[in-house]
Amino acid sequence: MSLVNFTTREITCKIVYYGPGRSGKTTNLHYVYGRVPETRRGRMVSLATQTDRTLFFDFLPIDLGQISGFTTRFQLYTVPGQVYYNATRRLVLQGSDGVVFVGDSQARQLDENLESLQNLQSNLLEHGVDVRAMPLVMQYNKQDLPRELILTQPELDDALNFRGVPSFAADALHGTGVFETLKSISELVLKRLAAGSPA
Amino acid sequence: MTSTLNPRFSFDTFVVGAANRLAVTAGSTVAENPGSAYNPLFIYSGSGLGKTHLLMAIGHAAKTLAPKLNIEYLTLDEYVEAFHAAIAAGQGDVFRRRFQNVDALLVDDVQFLTNRKEMQAELLRLTEALQQAGHQIVLASDRPPAEIADLDERLISRFSGGLVVDMGVPDYETRVAILRRKAEERGTSFQPGVLEAVAKIAFPNVRELMGALNRIVAYQAVNDTPINAEAARQVLGVSGSGEQGAGSSAPTEAPGRASGADEFSQFLSDVTVTVGKAVEAWRARVAEAVLRWEGEGYRTARLEKLLDQDTPAAVDEAIAAYVQDVERLKALEAEVTALDPQTAGGKVFHDPDRLEEAEAAAATVREGAAPPPAPSAAFPLDGYASGPSNEVAVKAARAVIAAPGKKYNPLVLVGRSGLGKTHLLNAIGIELAKKKGAVVACLSTQAFVDELIAAIDGNRVNWWRARYRRATALLLDDIHLLAGKERTQEELFNLFNQFLDADRQLVFTAPAHPNTLAGLEERIASRLEGGLVAEIGEPDRELRRAALEPLLKQHRVPADPALRDYLADRPTDSVRSLTGLVQRVVEAAAAQDSPVSAGLAREVLEGAPAARRTTGLRTSGIVVSSAGGVRSREKMVWDWPSPADRVIEELR
Numbered sequence: 080m081s082l083v084n085f086t087t088r089e090i091t092c093k094i095v096y097y098g099p100g101r102s103g104k105t106t107n108l109h110y111v112y113g114r115v116p117e118t119r120r121g122r123m124v125s126l127a128t129q130t131d132r133t134l135f136f137d138f139l140p141i142d143l144g145q146i147s148g149f150t151t152r153f154q155l156y157t158v159p160g161q162v163y164y165n166a167t168r169r170l171v172l173q174g175s176d177g178v179v180f181v182g183d184s185q186a187r188q189l190d191e192n193l194e195s196l197q198n199l200q201s202n203l204l205e206h207g208v209d210v211r212a213m214p215l216v217m218q219y220n221k222q223d224l225p226r227e228l229i230l231t232q233p234e235l236d237d238a239l240n241f242r243g244v245p246s247f248a249a250d251a252l253h254g255t256g257v258f259e260t261l262k263s264i265s266e267l268v269l270k271r272l273a274a275g276s277p278a
Numbered sequence: 279m280t281s282t283l284n285p286r287f288s289f290d291t292f293v294v295g296a297a298n299r300l301a302v303t304a305g306s307t308v309a310e311n312p313g314s315a316y317n318p319l320f321i322y323s324g325s326g327l328g329k330t331h332l333l334m335a336i337g338h339a340a341k342t343l344a345p346k347l348n349i350e351y352l353t354l355d356e357y358v359e360a361f362h363a364a365i366a367a368g369q370g371d372v373f374r375r376r377f378q379n380v381d382a383l384l385v386d387d388v389q390f391l392t393n394r395k396e397m398q399a400e401l402l403r404l405t406e407a408l409q410q411a412g413h414q415i416v417l418a419s420d421r422p423p424a425e426i427a428d429l430d431e432r433l434i435s436r437f438s439g440g441l442v443v444d445m446g447v448p449d450y451e452t453r454v455a456i457l458r459r460k461a462e463e464r465g466t467s468f469q470p471g472v473l474e475a476v477a478k479i480a481f482p483n484v485r486e487l488m489g490a491l492n493r494i495v496a497y498q499a500v501n502d503t504p505i506n507a508e509a510a511r512q513v514l515g516v517s518g519s520g521e522q523g524a525g526s527s528a529p530t531e532a533p534g535r536a537s538g539a540d541e542f543s544q545f546l547s548d549v550t551v552t553v554g555k556a557v558e559a560w561r562a563r564v565a566e567a568v569l570r571w572e573g574e575g576y577r578t579a580r581l582e583k584l585l586d587q588d589t590p591a592a593v594d595e596a597i598a599a600y601v602q603d604v605e606r607l608k609a610l611e612a613e614v615t616a617l618d619p620q621t622a623g624g625k626v627f628h629d630p631d632r633l634e635e636a637e638a639a640a641a642t643v644r645e646g647a648a649p650p651p652a653p654s655a656a657f658p659l660d661g662y663a664s665g666p667s668n669e670v671a672v673k674a675a676r677a678v679i680a681a682p683g684k685k686y687n688p689l690v691l692v693g694r695s696g697l698g699k700t701h702l703l704n705a706i707g708i709e710l711a712k713k714k715g716a717v718v719a720c721l722s723t724q725a726f727v728d729e730l731i732a733a734i735d736g737n738r739v740n741w742w743r744a745r746y747r748r749a750t751a752l753l754l755d756d757i758h759l760l761a762g763k764e765r766t767q768e769e770l771f772n773l774f775n776q777f778l779d780a781d782r783q784l785v786f787t788a789p790a791h792p793n794t795l796a797g798l799e800e801r802i803a804s805r806l807e808g809g810l811v812a813e814i815g816e817p818d819r820e821l822r823r824a825a826l827e828p829l830l831k832q833h834r835v836p837a838d839p840a841l842r843d844y845l846a847d848r849p850t851d852s853v854r855s856l857t858g859l860v861q862r863v864v865e866a867a868a869a870q871d872s873p874v875s876a877g878l879a880r881e882v883l884e885g886a887p888a889a890r891r892t893t894g895l896r897t898s899g900i901v902v903s904s905a906g907g908v909r910s911r912e913k914m915v916w917d918w919p920s921p922a923d924r925v926i927e928e929l930r
Binding site: 119254269270 | 442544545546548549550552
C-alpha cells in the first residue's frame with residue numbers, strides 16, 4: 080500500500096488498533112469518531128456481535144483535507160481481540176502503516192496483553208514485516224479504574240514496552256490519551272515517509 | 279510607501295485557538311524558513327479575525343530570526359498606489375526591481391484584486407519572479423482565492439499552489455483567552471464569570487469582541503463597583519442568560535479538558551506540520567543532491583527539473599538513478615583517463631544525461647586502446663635454431679631484446695622466404711612483451727594495412743593511431759608489402775619517427791635489402807637502412823643440424839646420429855623445406871609401420887627400391903602416399919560398363 084502517492088497527490092495512512100479483547104480498541108475509534116467534524120469523517124463501519132464485541136473489524140476513515148497539496152486520509156481499523164479471530168486480525172494488519180497497541184491496564188489482564196503482543200509480532204511476520212520496522216505506539220487503557228485493580232504506566236512499560244516505543248496512559252471512554260495516541264502514531268508514520276521510505 | 283510592521287502584532291500577542299491554529303502554525307513555519315516551507319502562503323478569514331495581525335507577526339518573527347532579511351508588508355491598495363505612482367513617473371522597472379529583491383513579501387487584502395486586470399498581471403509576474411528566486415510570499419484575503427471575483431485563473435492556481443489556510447471564528451475558550459489577555463494588557467481585572475459571560479456571546483469576529491471588552495472596561499471604570507456577569511450582559515445589550523451561536527455547546531465539556539472540536543483541530547494542525555515537513559523533505563533532498571554534484575562538476579539539469587515540478591514521482595529513485603549514472607560516468611572517465619589522458623575531462627563525462635554518449639566515447643577509446651596484435655606464441659626464441667648463416671640476425675635480436683630501442687633501431691631482418699624471419703620476429707616480440715609495462719605490436723604488414731583501411735572506413739583513424747602509439751615496440755613482418763600503399767607508408771613514417779624519438783624498438787622483416795624494394799618510399803627505405811639490416815642466409819649444415827633436433831623431437835623420433843647427419847646433408851634452401859623433408863620421412867615411416875631410420879629416409883627421399891611393394895604385404899592394402907592421399911585396390915573401379923549399357927540403364 081502506497082503511503083504517499085505523488086501522482087494523485089494523496090497520503091493515505093492505515094492505522095490499526097491492536098490489542099487483547101475488551102481492551103478498548105473500538106472505544107478509541109468511537110471517541111475519535113465523536114470528535115471529528117461530520118464533514119471530515121466517513122461512515123464508521125462496525126461489525127459487532129450481539130454482546131457488542133467486535134466481530135470482524137471497525138473501520139473509520141478520516142479525511143484531513145488538503146495538507147501541503149496532498150489529500151490526506153487516515154484509515155483507522157480495529158481488530159477483533161478474541162483469540163479465535165486470528166485470521167481476521169492478520170487480514171486487517173495487511174498493508175498497515177502503523178499499529179496502536181491498546182493494552183488493558185488491569186493487573187489480571189497482563190497475560191492477555193502479552194499474548195496479544197506476541198500475536199501481533201507473529202502476524203506481522205506472516206506479512207513479512209518486522210515489528211521493529213513498523214511504527215508502533217502503546218496505549219494503556221482503562222487508567223480510570225480503581226488504583227488497586229490496575230497497573231501504572233511505568234509498571235506496564237516495564238512489562239510490555241520492551242522496545243521503548245511511545246506509550247500513553249489512556250481512558251478511552253472519556254477520551255484521555257486517545258488523540259495523544261493517534262497523534263503520536265501519525266507522527267511516527269509520517270516521519271517514516273519523511274525518511275524517504277514510502278512503502 | 280509601505281506600512282511599517284506594528285510591533286504590537288507579534289506571535290506573542292496572538293491568541294491561538296482551534297480556529298486559527300493551523301494558520302498560525304503555517305505562519306510561524308514560514309517565518310522560520312521563508313521561501314522554503316509554504317510558498318505562497320495564503321491566509322483567508324472573515325474580517326477582524328487576525329489576518330493582519332498574523333501577517334505582521336510573520337514579518338516580525340522572520341525579521342527577528344534573520345535581521346538582514348528584506349521584508350515588505352503592504353496592503354494591496356498600497357501596492358496598487360505605488361504601482362500607479364511608479365508608472366506615472368515612468369519608473370515601472372524600478373518598481374518591479376524593488377519588489378523582486380524582497381525576501382519576504384506580505385500582502386494584505388488581496389481580495390481587492392477584483393476588477394484590476396493590470397494589477398493581477400503585475401502580481402502574477404511578481405509572484406512568479408519571487409517564487410523562482412525562492413523568496414517568500416504571504417497573502418491575506420477575506421475569502422479563498424477561488425472566490426475572489428474576476429481573479430485570473432493563473433493567479434488562483436498560483437495562490438493555491440502553496441498552502442491555503444483559513445482562520446475561523448474563535449471558539450468559546452479562545453474568546454475567553456483573548457478577553458483575559460486583553461484585559462490584562464489594559465491592567466483591568468474583572469469579577470470571575472464576567473469575561474466568560476462576554477465570551478459566551480457569539481460575536482462574529484475578534485474586533486467586535488474587543489469592542490465589547492472596551493465597553494465593559496469603560497463601564498467598570500465609570501462605576502466604582504466591579505461589574506458582574508449579569509451587568510456585563512446588560513451593558514452589551516444581551517438580555518438574560520441567553521447564549522448565542524456556536525459558543526453554547528462548548529462549556530458543556532468536562533472542565534479541564536479541551537473541547538472535542540479542539541482536540542481534532544489540534545491533531546489536524548500537528549499532522550499538517552508533520553506532513554508539511556515530510557512532503558517538503560524531498561525538496562531538501564533534491565537540493566542537497568544538486569549542490570553536491572554541482573560541486574563535483576556534474577551537470578544537474580535532471581535534478582533541477584525535479585525541483586520545478588510540484589509533485590515529482592519517486593524522487594529518491596530519481597536521485598538514486600542520477601547518482602548511479604554519475605558513478606558510471608566517474609568509472610568511465612577514470613578508465614578513459616588511464617587509456618588516453620587527452621580524452622579525460624571531456625564535458626560528456628560530466629553530464630549524466632549524456633551517459634550514452636559517454637559510454638560510446640569510452641568504447642571508442644577502449645577499442646583504440648585495445649592492445650595491438652601481439653606476437654604469436656608459436657614462435658618461441660628457444661625453438662629458433664641458429665648457425666653461421668643467421669648468426670648476425672640472432673645476435674642482433676638478442677641485443678634488441680636486452681636493450682630494446684637502444685642498440686639496433688630499427689632492426690631489419692632480411693632473407694628469402696622460409697628462412698625463419700617471421701619466427702625470429704615473433705620470438706623478439708615474445709621476449710620484449712615479457713618486460714614490465716611492455717605493449718608489443720607484432721603483425722604482418724598486410725594486417726597493418728587492412729587495419730588502417732578499416733579504420734579509415736570507420737572514420738576511426740585517430741583511435742587506430744592511438745592504439746599503435748601506445749605500443750612500446752612495433753614489429754612488422756614482410757615490410758615489402760607496403761609497396762604502393764601510400765597512406766600506410768605515411769602513417770608508418772609518422773609512427774616510425776615517434777618510435778625512434780621515444781627510443782622504442784622497431785623490427786621489420788623484408789625479403790631483400792630495403793633500398794632494393796620496389797614501391798617503398800625513399801624516406802622509409804632510408805630509415806630502415808639507418809638501423810641494422812641483418813641478413814639471414816640459406817641454412818648451413820650446422821644450422822640444419824641444429825634445426826633438425828627439435829624437429830625430430832617434435833615427431834618423437836629417437837635420436838639417431840646417422841639419420842640426423844643424412845638429413846642435415848640433404849641440400850635444402852630453407853628451414854621450411856627441411857621441415858618438409860622430415861615430415862615426408864616421418865609419414866612414410868608411419869605408413870610402413872617401421873621406425874624412422876637413415877635408410878628409410880634415403881628410400882623415401884631418393885626413390886624406392888623395387889622391394890618396396892613386397893615389404894608391404896603385411897598391410898591391409900591401403901598405402902598411404904607421402905602426399906597423404908588414399909589409394910585402395912578394393913576401392914578402384916577397374917571395369918567400367920560400356921557407355922551404351924549405361925545409357926540404357928539410365929533410360930529405364
